[in-house]
Amino acid sequence: MARRAAEYRAAGRRIIDLTLGEPDFAPPVHAVAAAQRAAARPMGYTPANGIPELRRAARHALERDRALSYSDAEVAVGCGAKQVIFNAFFATLRPGDEVIIPAPYRAGYPDMVRLCGAVPVIVPCSTESGFRLSPDALAAAVTDRTRWVVLNAPGNPSGATCNHDLLVALAEVLRRHPSTLILSDEIYAHIRYRAGEYVSIAHAAPDLRERILLVDGVSKAYAMTGWRVGWGFGPPDLIHRITAVQTHNCTQTSTVSQIAAVAALRGPQDLLAERRETYRRRRDAGLAILKRSRHLDTVEPDGAFYLFPRLAAGDDLAAADALLEAGCATVPGSAFGAPGHLRLSFATDLSTVEEGCRIIVATLEGVSA
Ligand SMILES: Cc1ncc(COP(=O)(O)O)c(C=O)c1O
Known part of the structure; x- marks a missing residue:
């Protein structure tokens, strides 16, 4: 789905990408500095x-x-x-x-x-x-x-x-x-x-x-x-x-x-707590939007950076296709052995998470966002 989202983007379409399985933050500066020093030896x-x-x-x-x-x-x-x-x-x-x-x-x-x-x-x-x-x-x-x-x-x-x-x-x-x-x-x-x-x-x-x-x-x-x-x-x-x-x-x-x-x-570990709070704000914002939909049942995740709503009806592959067409890339739950679900990553900025979740809710409601 990430690849398809990139293709759609290359073709000039605006796609909100909620497929990412990795943090959107930079590595710690002290890790980068250590690598720079080491690379010169x-x-x-x-x-x-x-x-x-x-x-x-x-x-x-x-x-x-x-x-x-x-x-x-x-x-x-x-x-x-x-x-x-x-x-x-x-x-x-x-x-x-x-x-x-x-x-x-x-x-x-x-x-x-x-x-x-x-x-x-x-x-x-x-x-x-x-x-x-x-x-x-x-x-x-x-x-x-x-x-x-x-x-x-x-x-x-x-x-x-x-x-x-x-x-x-x-x-x-x-x-x-x-x-x-x-x-x-x-x-x-x-x-x-x-x-x-x-x-x-x-x-x-x-x-x-x-x-x-x-x-x-x-x-x-x-x-x-x-x-x-x-x-x-x-x-x-x-x-x-x-x-x-x-x-x-x-x-x-x-x-x-x-x-x-x-x-x-x-090195200093404060960035772990800071980033956790950033993820938490994104999780809460995404969850609040998804909870408004009668087409989704979303469990609040305790950790990691994914929401994993269950679709009330329909299959996840078709839903992910429809959502991509509507401008939001997600990963169907079938990829994780859980058909009927979608994985939405919130390892991306808050406004992207909110916009993506709004597109999902509106698309499932049959209305264009
Ligand atoms: C549960 C889980 N284990 C392991 C990995 C892989 O981690 P690494 O980048 O250290 O290979 C991932 C990455 O997505 C993961 O989600």
Whole structure:
């Protein structure tokens, strides 16, 4: 849809783009300055799992922000969270293994699983459940072949978070399946709108630590998607295997980017709260407009930067087409395993969010905005 929106624009049409999956902010100035200094020096390969300074900075940031501590042997750095996840799947999945992916899911997880010869098992999570995986649904989906369960909170595209009690209940199910690993994709942990600390499955079930891969990176929190730096915390054996895969595909992520990521993690952190408030204003403004429509049912997202309304009727692909024709680009929910929904990104300025939401409401009402 982003590509089609760009084509329409190139043809002179005015299109409001709500498809973006990345922050519209600049990277922190101190990260850019560190990269500029580094780029002027001779720059060689680094260890496959990242420079020691980055592993240390990532560990310290996790301790500072989420009170979880890991040793140096428990961190792997890759070209974004995505590559760490792919490496983990590639290192552990065998043909016929199953990976439980609650839907709506981040587009890409099922294909990664299939690329590794394994089978994605999609577990739908309803609007009514706030898009949260229930312990019963998890218990019904786990089999002897389940190698991984994917958790992603705040979720893309739902923005849903999991509270402590839910994570405890999910962990209770997973304790009965000791060969199942748990991927906790926490890339949006800093973009949350409810008060209180972030709760990870690593907090709720410390006894499962040896089975958890906690993934994070600089893409969303620090608006550094294109710099390609992410990391995973997990048991040393898994980290070792992830690093082995990393070594044989792209060696390491960019050295300059790693140095910039260290600066982002160690530098002033006030921009995280400032940006969160900007996202919150956009979320509230978009939500207020969407709530006026009887054609949409929109759950208030707890985090990330997406609204994920359900259409009262009709299919999402046709709706996204009609909306594009009306001047607003959105992503159909089918891309995330949730037909009947639309994903609207508010990682764009307030007036764009408002205008886009007005076009959506008016178009669904059958009136031209
Ligand atoms: C849930 C989730 N995980 C991971 C990623 C990828 O992050 P990275 O840029 O660090 O690869 C994204 C990006 O859209 C995402 O939404």
